[in-house]
Amino acid sequence: xxxxxxxxxxxxxxxxxxxxxxxxxxxxxxxxxxxxxxxxxxxxxxxxxxxxxxxxxxxxxxxxxxxxxxxxxxxxxxxxxxxxxxxxxxxxxxxxxxxxxxxxxxxxxxxxxxxxxxxxxxxxxxxxxxxxxxxxxxxxxxxxxxxxxxxxxxxxxxxxxxxxxxxxxxxxxxxxxxxxxxxxxxxxxxxxxxxxxxxxxxxxxxxxxxxxxxxxxxxxxxxxxxxxxxxxxxxxxxxxxxxxxxxxxxxxxxxxxxxxxxxxxxxxxxxxxxxxxxxxxxxxxxxxxxxxxxxxxxxxxxxxxxxxxxxxxxxxxxxxxxxxxxxxxxxxxxxxxxxxxxxxxxxxxxxxxxxxxxxxxxxxxxxxxxxxxxxxxxxxxxxxx
Ligand code: 3PG
Numbered sequence: 001x002x003x004x005x006x007x008x009x010x011x012x013x014x015x016x017x018x019x020x021x022x023x024x025x026x027x028x029x030x031x032x033x034x035x036x037x038x039x040x041x042x043x044x045x046x047x048x049x050x051x052x053x054x055x056x057x058x059x060x061x062x063x064x065x066x067x068x069x070x071x072x073x074x075x076x077x078x079x080x081x082x083x084x085x086x087x088x089x090x091x092x093x094x095x096x097x098x099x100x101x102x103x104x105x106x107x108x109x110x111x112x113x114x115x116x117x118x119x120x121x122x123x124x125x126x127x128x129x130x131x132x133x134x135x136x137x138x139x140x141x142x143x144x145x146x147x148x149x150x151x152x153x154x155x156x157x158x159x160x161x162x163x164x165x166x167x168x169x170x171x172x173x174x175x176x177x178x179x180x181x182x183x184x185x186x187x188x189x190x191x192x193x194x195x196x197x198x199x200x201x202x203x204x205x206x207x208x209x210x211x212x213x214x215x216x217x218x219x220x221x222x223x224x225x226x227x228x229x230x231x232x233x234x235x236x237x238x239x240x241x242x243x244x245x246x247x248x249x250x251x252x253x254x255x256x257x258x259x260x261x262x263x264x265x266x267x268x269x270x271x272x273x274x275x276x277x278x279x280x281x282x283x284x285x286x287x288x289x290x291x292x293x294x295x296x297x298x299x300x301x302x303x304x305x306x307x308x309x310x311x312x313x314x315x316x317x318x319x320x321x322x323x324x325x326x327x328x329x330x331x332x333x334x335x336x337x338x339x340x341x342x343x344x345x346x347x348x349x350x351x352x353x354x355x356x357x358x359x360x361x362x363x364x365x366x367x368x369x370x371x372x373x374x375x376x377x378x379x380x381x382x383x384x385x
Pocket of ligand 1: 060061156157366367368
């Protein structure tokens with residue numbers, strides 16, 4: 001695989017680089033989002049070395065229209081537009097960014113980019129176009145025609161075979177950006193972890209974590225279970241869960257691994273209105289004691305309904321235990337987990353803003369991280385190999 005860091009100035013200067021990033025984030029969280037902060041060095045590197053940068057991204061799951069330049073309302077939809085990110089990125093980079101929408105045809109789009117004095121452009125949400133999620137080679141070629149080289153720095157969407165992630169690499173010299181390189185380096189290190197390896201799993205769904213559990217069932221020493229997925233294990237034991245969330249189809253999977261000694265379930269819960277909303281204090285100390293001994297930690301998914309501070313204690317306890325373990329290397333991923341991390345980290349460590357945590361890697365991937373750790377080849381990464 002080619003990495004951006006290995007390219008010489010000569011290979012970059014004067015080129016127009018199509019840079020795929022993942023701006024699938026809430027606007028209010030954007031300024032602190034590792035997805036945005038993580039791609040700034042790549043943009044700076046490219047522009048410092050004399051390239052024009054055309055940023056490509058998707059946002060949300062809009063219903064696509066057929067082609068650019070159509071009259072569809074979706075092309076101007078505020079909810080999914082990437083336009084607000086012009087201001088956010090400009091501020092962070094201290095550079096002007098020109099927004100390019102799809103109310104033009106491809107020739108006009110190319111003319112806008114080639115004719116402008118700007119050197120950073122942000123293209124409108126690619127999922128407005130019907131070919132993006134279908135990995136359509138025609139769309140990939142149209143995008144490729146806008147530039148001379150392609151950089152993938154969108155780990156979070158690299159598990160999707162999309163036109164701007166996979167098919168585009170067939171038409172341009174392509175490489176991995178700094179963010180993608182960091183993700184690959186840190187996540188691949190998990191395949192040969194220092195032991196004990198403790199995997200903490202929470203969140204609403206167990207189905208998207210089955211692959212990871214199966215891939216690590218031999219390698220891991222403990223799976224600490226919390227959040228909605230713990231309810232599936234309660235059901236598997238024939239215990240009542242009141243009105244708590246659960247996933248019907250995966251109770252069988254829970255039954256299969258229930259008696260594995262590595263799988264540790266909560267011993268108490270916080271309950272309100274017949275709903276389990278957090279793990280209880282005894283579970284927090286049980287989990288803290290296990291995390292204390294870990295040399296490697298993987299965490300995905302909150303332990304409870306952390307949006308309400310009354311039910312954030314479980315997740316905060318996990319953050320605290322991870323921060324206090326100075327020997328372990330930890331990887332944390334998933335949209336919810338990383339957004340709770342910041343607030344919980346600040347509660348757990350009053351100097352969190354000033355301190356750095358070199359032994360903590362925050363993955364920008366949600367589904368992408370889970371699929372990578374499940375041992376799957378991600379199409380966006382495979383395409384660069
Ligand atoms: C994400 O946020 O996980 C990525 O941007 C992928 O989004 P998707 O699940 O809508 O493909």
